[in-house]
Amino acid sequence: MExxxxxxxxxxGIDEELASKVSASLDPEYNASKKDIxxxxxxxxxxxxxxxxxxxALSSALHTEIAGVRAQISDVRAEITDVRAEITDVRTEITDVRTxxxxxxxxxxxxxxxxxxxxISVFVINLYFK
Known part of the structure; x- marks a missing residue:
């Protein structure tokens, strides 16, 4: 068991020296002292x-990932805005072509x-002069 x-x-994650002390102090035949506590x-x-x-470490990694995701969301929003502007330009061009x-x-x-x-006028004039 030891x-x-x-x-x-x-x-x-307990270091080797402390692990051996704890293991020794938990032996049933050993009388515990205040030092063991x-x-x-x-x-x-x-x-x-x-x-x-x-x-x-986990919290720091999570915050880093969240910042990365927010940056990507910002990039996607900018791309969506650009696409909307292009669609507006295309609609304007289509309207111009229709006009x-x-x-x-x-x-x-x-x-x-x-x-x-x-x-009709040439035909009527020809009829009139005939």
């Missing part, structure tokens, strides 16, 4: 310190009606 406790204490408290404090350090096509249509209708009027 070996497995020693290896478990080392696995959770202090050794156990030191082991608990080391575990708490290690936990606090890992929490701080121009309508103008062409009116010109063709006017030309066609003028041609028909000319043909």
């Amino acid at each position: 070996k497995s406790l020693f290896s478990e204490l080392k696995r959770i 202090l050794v156990l408290q030191e082991a608990i404090m080391q575990v708490q310190l290690q936990s606090e350090r890992s929490y701080q 121009e096509m309508g103008s062409f249509n009116r010109q063709y209708i006017t030309t066609f009606l003028g041609l028909i009027t000319t043909i």
Whole structure:
């Protein structure tokens, strides 16, 4: 049992010397003293310190990732704004093309009606002088 406790204490991050002291003080045939209680408290404090350090590292990494995600969101928002501006430009161009096509249509209708009027007037004049 002493070996497995020693290896478990080392696995959770307690240094080797303190792990051997804690392992020895937890032996059932050993009479504990105040010094042994202090050794156990030191082991608990080391575990708490290690936990606090890992929490701080995790928190720092998380804040870094959050900042990166916020920067990416900002970039995406800027791209969306650019795309919206391009869409507005395309809509304006389409409106211009529609207006121009309508103008062409009116010109063709006017030309066609003028041609028909000319043909009819030539036909009427020919009928009148015959």
